[in-house]
Amino acid sequence: MATLIKKLRFRFDTGTEVKNFECQLSRVELTDEPITEDVQTFCGTDTFSTAAYRLELGGFQDWTDVDGICDIIHVAYIADPVGEIEFEVGLGDPASKFRSGKCKPTRDVSFGGQAGSPLTFEQTLTVVGRPAETALTP
Numbered sequence: 001m002a003t004l005i006k007k008l009r010f011r012f013d014t015g016t017e018v019k020n021f022e023c024q025l026s027r028v029e030l031t032d033e034p035i036t037e038d039v040q041t042f043c044g045t046d047t048f049s050t051a052a053y054r055l056e057l058g059g060f061q062d063w064t065d066v067d068g069i070c071d072i073i074h075v076a077y078i079a080d081p082v083g084e085i086e087f088e089v090g091l092g093d094p095a096s097k098f099r100s101g102k103c104k105p106t107r108d109v110s111f112g113g114q115a116g117s118p119l120t121f122e123q124t125l126t127v128v129g130r131p132a133e134t135a136l137t138p
Contacts, residue, residue, distance in 0.1 A: 009090035011136065012072050018088075018136060021069045027058030027122075028089055030099050030131060053127035055087060055103045061110065061119035070109045073123060077105040084128060088136040101131040 010022045022028075034049045062068030076083035088100040103125035110121040 009088070009095045011088050012069065012085050019067060019069075019072075021059070024062060024069065025057060025059035027056060029056040030054075030089055030127070031056065051130050053101075053129075053131055055089075055125040055127055057121075057123045057125070059121060061113075061121050063111065063119075070111075070121065073105050073109045073125070077108045085125070086136060087125075090135060095135070098133060098135040099131040100134060100136050102128040104128065 009020065010025055010028045011018050011020045031054050033052050033054060035052050036047055036049045039046050039048060057069075059069070061070050063070055065071070072085060076085050082104050084102040084104055086100070087103050088098060091097045105123065105125050107124075109123055113119050
């Protein structure tokens with residue numbers, strides 16, 4: 001039997017406070033797409049792998065909230081250099097397993113949409129390094 005995600009805790013650290021956004025998100029997924037390289041030596045071939053984590057988000061645009069998730073991602077994206085955002089994903093009720101770290105947007109957030117449709121967005125953020133298996137400190 002499959003395990004269903006019943007409760008997800010997702011928050012960004014804006015630098016001044018930690019904000020929760022799980023109620024406006026329909027998708028939060030942390031994935032690893034490692035970069036592998038085969039190296040030939042006189043003893044044979046070895047494969048080396050480097051972690052390349054991505055944070056995939058999907059949900060509803062909240063441009064009317066000056067401290068909303070879309071604005072946080074947008075401000076980080078237009079900064080020079082691109083800004084880092086601290087994140088935390090917690091699973092369970094109450095959350096008992098965590099992944100946290102820093103991420104950077106790879107593109108700007110969607111702005112607007114199709115007439116008569118909900119304002120949604122899909123966003124990919126590049127995770128800096130390997131995520132920790134702990135929660136963000138309050």
